[in-house]
Amino acid sequence: MPDRDEVRKRFIELIKPFIRQDPGQEITDDTFLDADLRVNSARMIDIVLESEDAFNILIDDASMGRLDTVGAAVTVIMEKLP
Amino acid sequence: MAKRVVVTGLGVVAPNGVGVSEFTRALRAGKSGIRHDPERVRLGFGCEVSGIPQLEAGLAETQFSVAQLKAMNEVMLYAGLASLECWADARLTISDPASGNADYSTGAIFGTGIGGVDTIAARLIPFTDAAQIRRLGGTVPEQVMCSAVSAFLGGILGLGGHVSTNSSACCTGTEAVILGAREVASGRAERMLVGGSEASSLYISAGFDAMRVLSRNFNSTPAAASRPLSASAAGFVPGAGAGAIMLESLESALGRGARIYAEILGGEINCGGQRNGGTTTASSATGVVRCITQALRDADVAPEEVDYVNGHLTATGADPIEIANLSTALQRSSSDFPLVNATKSMIGHALGASGALECVATVVQIAENFLHPSINCEDLHPRILPIAASVITQTISKQIGVALKTSFGFGDVNACLVLSNYSQDERINERCRIGTKSANASLN
Numbered sequence: 302m303p304d305r306d307e308v309r310k311r312f313i314e315l316i317k318p319f320i321r322q323d324p325g326q327e328i329t330d331d332t333f334l335d336a337d338l339r340v341n342s343a344r345m346i347d348i349v350l351e352s353e354d355a356f357n358i359l360i361d362d363a364s365m366g367r368l369d370t371v372g373a374a375v376t377v378i379m380e381k382l383p
Numbered sequence: 384m385a386k387r388v389v390v391t392g393l394g395v396v397a398p399n400g401v402g403v404s405e406f407t408r409a410l411r412a413g414k415s416g417i418r419h420d421p422e423r424v425r426l427g428f429g430c431e432v433s434g435i436p437q438l439e440a441g442l443a444e445t446q447f448s449v450a451q452l453k454a455m456n457e458v459m460l461y462a463g464l465a466s467l468e469c470w471a472d473a474r475l476t477i478s479d480p481a482s483g484n485a486d487y488s489t490g491a492i493f494g495t496g497i498g499g500v501d502t503i504a505a506r507l508i509p510f511t512d513a514a515q516i517r518r519l520g521g522t523v524p525e526q527v528m529c530s531a532v533s534a535f536l537g538g539i540l541g542l543g544g545h546v547s548t549n550s551s552a553c554c555t556g557t558e559a560v561i562l563g564a565r566e567v568a569s570g571r572a573e574r575m576l577v578g579g580s581e582a583s584s585l586y587i588s589a590g591f592d593a594m595r596v597l598s599r600n601f602n603s604t605p606a607a608a609s610r611p612l613s614a615s616a617a618g619f620v621p622g623a624g625a626g627a628i629m630l631e632s633l634e635s636a637l638g639r640g641a642r643i644y645a646e647i648l649g650g651e652i653n654c655g656g657q658r659n660g661g662t663t664t665a666s667s668a669t670g671v672v673r674c675i676t677q678a679l680r681d682a683d684v685a686p687e688e689v690d691y692v693n694g695h696l697t698a699t700g701a702d703p704i705e706i707a708n709l710s711t712a713l714q715r716s717s718s719d720f721p722l723v724n725a726t727k728s729m730i731g732h733a734l735g736a737s738g739a740l741e742c743v744a745t746v747v748q749i750a751e752n753f754l755h756p757s758i759n760c761e762d763l764h765p766r767i768l769p770i771a772a773s774v775i776t777q778t779i780s781k782q783i784g785v786a787l788k789t790s791f792g793f794g795d796v797n798a799c800l801v802l803s804n805y806s807q808d809e810r811i812n813e814r815c816r817i818g819t820k821s822a823n824a825s826l827n
Binding site for chain 2: 318319343344345347
């Protein structure tokens, strides 16, 4: 099972195409997907689907609502990992 | 007073050439972009040939981000490529997406006949029917909405004026040019990006194949399959691609030292109302003649001033009727008929993009003083023989004063654009310009 650093690294790679604004600094757990990276809500749906495929997990609607920062997304993915 | 409208940029994705310079070379050479398609054979199409733009591998990836490519289908891709070329050709810059400023003086009217049916077929229907709704992801609506094309262009170019997708079957492309020209002439916009795009999806041509209006007698000789004006023409060849044109007020163009390709003198869009012989699929001659006559009136051009017509000419039984209608509208027949060619002879019929592709071809010919051959009409239709001397069968050098671009579509809709070479001639300056009459009428 991948550790938290590994999941974060893979998640950041996965969201790179959807980033509409260079955050100007390293992406960390505290980086907000909407405010810092300007990922819009329609693209969040695709990030969820790609995360599901990449980690072989299912992210339910309740968990989707928690995906505001990179750290929160990594936590959700860690929780769902088998 | 209506403003003069000029063309300051071009972009094209065509079956016989991607990019304006390659397309221009292909037009001069009479090069066909029609190819045999084994997939159509497998599926039992009567017409086994089509015109599909041959994009260089990796071209889309150099122009669009991974995220954009994930959210775009073929009709958006062609529109995007043609429009980016047009924007750069007009020497305009794209504002930084992060700066927050839209270009409020520029809009886009960019049409499509059918739109994103490939996305509907490949994703929307199968995923929905398989109860996989959430797996559709977040990008289906933006690809299947009727305004997908213009919404996409508005975003990549940061347009702040009127941004809309028009759709009027095979009139769409020419209609977009006229609608955009009216925006500029009225002063509502400095610039309008106009054009049309159509995908190559088999789901688009299947219905036309079933109607038996596609070419099926030249499957083994694809380059000879699109035969406008010919006695052996028996249907059109499905095409695909996009044409983009930057329309600009003359004062804006001169103010920024833009290259001026041609001038838009006027145009008319109407409908035959499916009366007087018009039906859903056939034009009413009365409507067509009226459209052409009104377009000339709008442009303040006399019928005898027309040097050249880029016809709708699809290679169906409607070709001789179109020539007869032009004769009536222009009051010119036999040797007096203006020069005429059919761009579709090389690229097929790209439906909602056809008028745009052919408007680009018309502007290129005006700007570069030549007329391209109408290929595959060595056996002219007997009813077209009286104007044989006017049909361009070999590339010629020609200074074109006034040109007409006609397009006709299902629904009995008609569009006729009047263009000319750009002239600083004072006589031209004093002429009525597009929209003047309607503007005056509204004052009365």
